[in-house]
Amino acid sequence: MKVSQEKTPKSQVTLTIEIPADKSKQAYEKVIKNLAQTVRIPGFRKGKVPRPILLQRLGPERIRAEALENLVQDTVMQAVKEQEIDALGNYQIEPGIDELLNRYKPGEVLIFAASMDVPPEVELGDYKALEVKAEETVYDPEQVDRFLADQQSKVAALVPVEGRAAQRGDVVVVNYSGRLMVDGEVSTEVIAGAEATDFQLELEPDKFLEDLIAGIEGMNPEEEKDILVSFPEDYAREDLAGQQAQFSVKLLEIKEKELPELDDDFADDVSRFETLAELRADLESQYQKQAENATNASIEGAIAQELLKIATIDPPETLIQQEVDMTIRQTVAEMEQYGLDMKTILNADMMPTLRENARPEAIERLKTSLALEEVARRESITADPAAVEEKIKGILEQLAGQAIDQDRLREFVTKDLVENQVLAWLRENITVELVPKGTLNPPKSEAEPEETTVEVEAMPTAEEE
CATH class of the missing domain: 3.10.50.40 (Chitinase A; domain 3)
Incomplete structure (x- = not known):
């Protein structure tokens, strides 16, 4: 068997495979032999059907089709192994199976091509020289007062x-x-x-x-x-x-x-805290954490955007479709958290539109992930095994009683931890300039402030503008 390899666009590899005449004959004869031993034809004992009768009853077309299917599958798998190709998903053959069947003549050379997706090559510029601007969210003490006023209004x-x-x-x-x-x-x-x-x-x-x-x-x-x-x-x-x-x-x-008085009795009524001072301290802590998280998210988003600008990535369709699936699953999960029954909303008619709408976001997320993986490879950044085990344990506790694919969970957790470590490494090794919130992404209007959420145990969630 002769095999030649060619890289093609969209992170694909095309293998041109030439099957020698003797092997194409062997595949055909093997199918006849197997059928002769398994097919039951009236008037003949099992395994004793004469070859002419078998060909007459089953038809040479069916036998050739089965032989070709086995031949293509076996030779492609052998070629992939010999060429050491990390194939993703399935493969496509050229010409198509019907045309290939017309060309296939047992005992003659058969040539076809098989194309398959492979992990994309990621080209990165000088990521250590990146300079990014990110918006800084500053904690506003008045948020606590507004939240308490809102709670006063709710229980008034x-x-x-x-x-x-x-x-x-x-x-x-x-x-x-x-x-x-x-x-x-x-x-x-x-x-x-x-x-x-x-x-x-x-x-x-x-x-x-x-x-x-x-x-x-x-x-x-x-x-x-x-x-x-x-x-x-x-x-x-x-x-x-x-x-x-x-x-x-x-x-x-x-x-x-x-309105009720803002005092310890009020704090005891609307929260798990016995005093107003304790409630205020907890709210301050939550709002400070929110501001810190918002700033970190802005920095990480800015780094990812700038990293993509210096990256050349042509992701294969297999990975794109997997990311589209993930995006849709996350969207469905978020909607179900709001109480929507997505089973009654989603149907076969709307899935193509849903997948098309999810595609741009999925491609950007995929490219970002691949770029971060490349940085991790170059800088030898790996996930701490103990951290992986700890996170897996926490997820399993949250999803107790549900069927979980342990291998996929481990892969997901490891990938997530590595990406977070890469972002942290980039943050320490590139230039990051913090600017006031709204500088880079001005709000649409003053009437549309960004909302955040704080939670107080035993008290309804409230939104603070």
Whole structure:
């Protein structure tokens, strides 16, 4: 058997294989021999079927097809081993199997090509000379005060109000119904989901449609009013985004919040801490850690971006598809954490679109991972076995009772630890400049602040802007 090897684009290797005449004949004869010993044909004992009868009953085409399949599989595997190729996934043959079958004549030379994905070559520039800028998130002590104020508001007592109109900060009870404006006229049909009775609404920004909140402000109990509302262009319901509607509102009741005192009793009621000082200290620690984590994430993201700029990587399709699978699984897991039943949402029709949308992110993640692996190889950075075992143990405890592929888990954990070590090594060996948050990635608008989350045991999770 003669084999020649050629590197082709997209990290593939093509093997041109020439099968000698005697081997192509042997493969054919072997299939006939095996079939003669296993096939049952009426009138003949098993293993005693004459060759002409076997060929007549089964047909030479079927025998040639089986012989060719065995021949291709065996010779490709042998060629891969001889050429010491680290093949990924399956291989593709050229010409296709139907054309190859037409060419295959037992006892004659057969030539075909087999292409397969291989690990990509990673070319890196001078990564030690990288200079990156990253945004620094600074802990703001006022975050604690805002969080506590938000918790006060959540547990506040609602006290009925008399003798004044509704104002910002109140909680009102209303009946309302909304109808779209069509060519300047109010539609007769109520918008689906835009009708309610005895609806309790807090007159605060981002609690409801701003135009509706502004319209209710100043109303008195039993007053009725038509309020013109403009739905934002980015409204969640696409059928309403950018539309105008008229809401008919009747104000039934006004309540105001009576906030509890910020003291030890408050801390004991809303958290696991007995004193306000302990609660504040815990919140400060969480916000400081969040700021530190955000800064580290910014640095690592900046390093990864700059590293990709000096990397030349042509990842094979096999690895891309594996990364797409991983990206989709992570997305599904995140959505399920929010309570969504992804089994009812995902279907065969939407999977091609989902995979196509995930592809760009998957390719960038894959290239980043390959670049970090190359740095690890060049700098001899490896995972500490003890750290690997410790992390695996923690994951297994979290997933107790679930079926886990131990080999894949170990591979994942090792890879993750190495990548983290490489990022830490790069951070120490390149130039990193920290700039104020918002310098590199300005917020879209002041009305869209970045949110963070803190947790206090025995207290609902709250979002701090």
